[in-house]
Amino acid sequence: MSLKKTIKKIIKKIKIFFLKTTPNPLVGSTNEITRVVWLEKTLKNIPRGSKILDAGAGEQQFKKFCNHLEYVSQDFAQYEPEDLNYGLQMENWDYGKLDIISDIASIPVADKSFDAIMCTEVFEHIVNPREAIKEFSRILKKEGYLIITAPFCSLTHFAPYHFYTGFNLFFYETELVKNGFSIIEITPNGNFFEYLAQEIKRLPHIAKQYSKIVLTKNEINKIQEINLLLQNLSDNDSNSSELLCHGYHVLARKND
CATH class of the missing domain: 3.40.50.150 (Vaccinia Virus protein VP39)
Structure with a gap:
């Protein structure tokens, strides 16, 4: 296995561990x-x-x-x-x-x-x-x-x-x-970031109701990753409420 593939595999494992051990962001x-x-x-x-x-x-x-x-x-x-x-x-x-x-x-x-x-x-x-x-x-x-x-x-x-x-x-x-x-x-x-996170958290329900698609565990994990990002952005927010x-x-x- 190449070094590049090895690094990608390690990063993926770290992400999975992080998602499993980090509580759902508020x-x-x-x-x-x-x-x-x-x-x-x-x-x-x-x-x-x-x-x-x-x-x-x-x-x-x-x-x-x-x-x-x-x-x-x-x-x-x-x-x-x-x-x-x-x-x-x-x-x-x-x-x-x-x-x-x-x-x-x-x-x-x-x-x-x-x-x-x-x-x-x-x-x-x-x-x-x-x-x-x-x-x-x-x-x-x-x-x-x-x-x-x-x-x-x-x-x-x-x-x-x-x-x-x-x-x-x-x-x-x-x-x-x-x-x-x-x-x-x-x-x-x-x-702005709080509002986006609220709607992204609705995604599994809305997808199932309006697209008849049940999101996979991997897709749910991606939502979790996005919300962790949005939590960090919200924690560092500077007046984005003027937009939304x-x-x-x-x-x-x-x-x-």
């Missing part, structure tokens, strides 16, 4: 947990006793962070995962008991009814999110808090109620200021 798997941690921290800072609206509350998963608040839930309550086999759907969905069932852009409450509003991962499911912001401005009290999270880029999900793939920070800077809000915080969730990220976490306050 890159691409922290989208949801990062958002949840941010929401918990932000909601805890809302003054005790404040009346908060969970707009587009869905299954009200963040009600647990609002025990110190007067919590009110709202949703249009029309999503049924079994209605359309298209894109990514939830296996089960239960709204529970909602306080308000209405269009998010026309909520049947008086002006200045709430001290705070949170709207998490909802904007991509609203036909006209600009109208929702206008409505939030109407029903928030002076100096009331607005908490928004939404994807920067997303796959088709919750069909047929998926109208936008995502929102850039310039959307918030334009529409919130236009509707009387001061922005306290706009934080990107993840970065999971989404933005936004905290704003009503001016008057």
